[in-house]
Amino acid sequence: MFSLPVSGQVVDLRLRAGWDDLLLLEQRDETEAALQLVARLATDEAGRPLDTSSLPVTDVEAALLEVRRMVFGDSVRADVRCLAPGCGKRVDVSFQIGDYLGFHRARKPRRVEPAAEAGWFRLAGSGALFRLPTAGDLRWLRSRADGAAELARRCIRPDGLAAVELGRIERALAAMAPSLSNSVRGSCPECGRGLEMYFDVFHFVIAELRSQAMYLFADVHLLASQYHWSESAILDMPAIRRTQYVEMIGGARA
Ligand SMILES: [Zn+2]
Structure with missing residues (x-):
């Protein structure tokens, strides 16, 4: 866990x-x-x-x-x-x-406080509200042409905030929910x-x-041929167990 x-x-x-x-x-x-x-x-x-x-x-x-x-x-x-x-x-x-x-640990920036509505936050000293983009937003966004603007409309209130406040919200979002897709450096x-x-x-x-x-289809084919189990019974099995049976058949044939 x-x-x-x-x-x-x-x-x-x-x-x-x-x-x-x-x-x-x-x-x-x-x-x-x-x-x-x-x-x-x-x-x-x-x-x-x-x-x-x-x-x-x-x-x-x-x-x-x-x-x-x-x-x-x-x-x-x-x-x-x-x-x-x-x-x-x-x-x-x-x-x-x-x-x-x-x-990439998340942290809560100073001057950000929970808003009255669950899941929403407020910038201290400002009327601006925001929430963190969710997986549901991500899925919804993929069907839209103007994704970034639509996401801002869903997750930031009110509409038409000044660039300074939008910048503060962007920095707060990057701290509170840093993307785990990122650059890795080496030499x-x-x-x-x-x-x-x-x-x-x-x-x-x-x-x-x-x-x-x-390997799934080859595994199903092999187990169904050997044991005459149904496709759905084989697919129900944890992959780790399926692999064990496949290896046992391979071992017996060798
Ligand atoms: Zn080189």
Whole structure:
């Protein structure tokens, strides 16, 4: 169990099953796949599903990183090409999810106080109100052409605030709900120049999980052929158990 960094909601994750792998393979939109996967796997302490659409986007990113930790562990490794002229070497950039979450910790800025309406905040000494963008906002926004302006209309009151106040709200949002999709820096061991990789949580984690889920159909085929279990019975199984049976069949054949 862990606490989400912004809302403080305590979350438990159930084991990934075949149906979750199927979602990863069949939902080609990675943002939608990420939102749906977190909604399926995350529960509260009592095992009840969470209303993920009301969670701040940062919390959904954090929950997806915890799913990633559960499947592949804490260590993230990515391969980037050094862009320094004349170098072009491929470099491993690696970091620990725990360190990364610690580095992007949410904090409450001074001069921000809770407003009367639940989930809303007020800038001290100003009539300006705001709330944190949620996963529900993110999904809604994707269907709109003028996303940024629409998001501001949903999350900031009143309309038409001065640029100074909007700037204060932007800084408060960045402190209270820092995006976990961010640059990771390192240096090239070949030429010593600085390197930067953009770590997009939804893109990175969904790609990794999809590469794992690719074995699903072969697993179902093998288990159905061997044990004559139905497709849905196999998909109901935690992925970890499915893999065990597949390995046992492989071992017996060898
Ligand atoms: Zn280099």
